[in-house]
Amino acid sequence: MLGDSMALRISRPLFERLRQHGEQTYPHECCGLLVGEFDEAGNKTVKSVVSCGNMRTDSPHNRYHISPAELVRIQRESRAAGYDIVGFYHSHPDHPAFWSRTDLAEAHWTGCSYVITSVEKGKATVTNSFILLDREETKHFANEAIEI
Amino acid sequence: MSIKILIPIPLRPYTGEQSGAKLTGWTVVGALSNLVTQHPDLRRHLFAEEGKLRSFVNVYRNDDDVRYLAKEATPVKNAETITIVPSLAGGVSACACPTALQSNRM
Numbered sequence: 342m343l344g345d346s347m348a349l350r351i352s353r354p355l356f357e358r359l360r361q362h363g364e365q366t367y368p369h370e371c372c373g374l375l376v377g378e379f380d381e382a383g384n385k386t387v388k389s390v391v392s393c394g395n396m397r398t399d400s401p402h403n404r405y406h407i408s409p410a411e412l413v414r415i416q417r418e419s420r421a422a423g424y425d426i427v428g429f430y431h432s433h434p435d436h437p438a439f440w441s442r443t444d445l446a447e448a449h450w451t452g453c454s455y456v457i458t459s460v461e462k463g464k465a466t467v468t469n470s471f472i473l474l475d476r477e478e479t480k481h482f483a484n485e486a487i488e489i
Numbered sequence: 490m491s492i493k494i495l496i497p498i499p500l501r502p503y504t505g506e507q508s509g510a511k512l513t514g515w516t517v518v519g520a521l522s523n524l525v526t527q528h529p530d531l532r533r534h535l536f537a538e539e540g541k542l543r544s545f546v547n548v549y550r551n552d553d554d555v556r557y558l559a560k561e562a563t564p565v566k567n568a569e570t571i572t573i574v575p576s577l578a579g580g581v582s583a584c585a586c587p588t589a590l591q592s593n594r595m
Binding site for chain 1: 495497498499501502508534543545547549552554572574575576577578579580581582
């Protein structure tokens with residue numbers, strides 16, 4: 342039901358907010374959630390960007406981990422507002438805005454967007470989105486258009 | 490006796506796109522077993538072969554991670570909520586980054 346033709350729709354202020362988060366945490370990775378809704382075609386519209394703390398204090402420059410307790414809380418609040426978790430974002434300090442093998446290995450939210458921003462010398466540059474497809478054993482990322 | 494189970498987006502293809510369910514069960518594993526009985530395709534996405542929850546599947550009883558309670562045997566009471574959340578992590582380490590994909594550059 343999902344594929345390369347899907348798009349992630351996000352307003353300019355929210356798009357800039359997630360990019361600025363990567364600048365604020367540089368040289369560490371930032372991370373957060375995208376809350377919104379799916380339309381019948383499978384496109385996602387982001388209604389809010391929720392910044393989260395990076396639990397990987399042992400290696401915050403190249404790893405991130407969002408607390409499951411924070412996920413549970415945000416998921417519950419999102420549903421109460423009529424929305425859902427539709428994706429996630431994180432930054433790659435001084436690395437390209439492309440998913441890593443670690444990103445894929447630790448990605449389990451099939452159907453959701455994984456937005457990655459490259460932050461070069463403290464400045465957010467490229468931002469790309471990837472959708473996680475298929476089941477756990479055959480999962481893979483596909484490019485996803487960002488419509489601002 | 491009714492337990493509410495919240496189902497995240499990745500598991501909905503295996504629950505007929507249901508985002509939640511109300512089921513019976515005295516323990517977490519009992520409620521989840523009832524869920525997979527209703528939706529057999531869900532079983533291998535929740536449980537490993539030995540019957541334990543898969544390593545990346547987090548299960549909460551209300552606000553508590555069941556791993557720090559009695560794991561799958563954690564008791565549940567009427568009107569409590571079980572939330573399933575896959576883990577969320579990653580990072581640039583082991584990056585296979587190409588030089589392409591220069592879209593959305595500001």
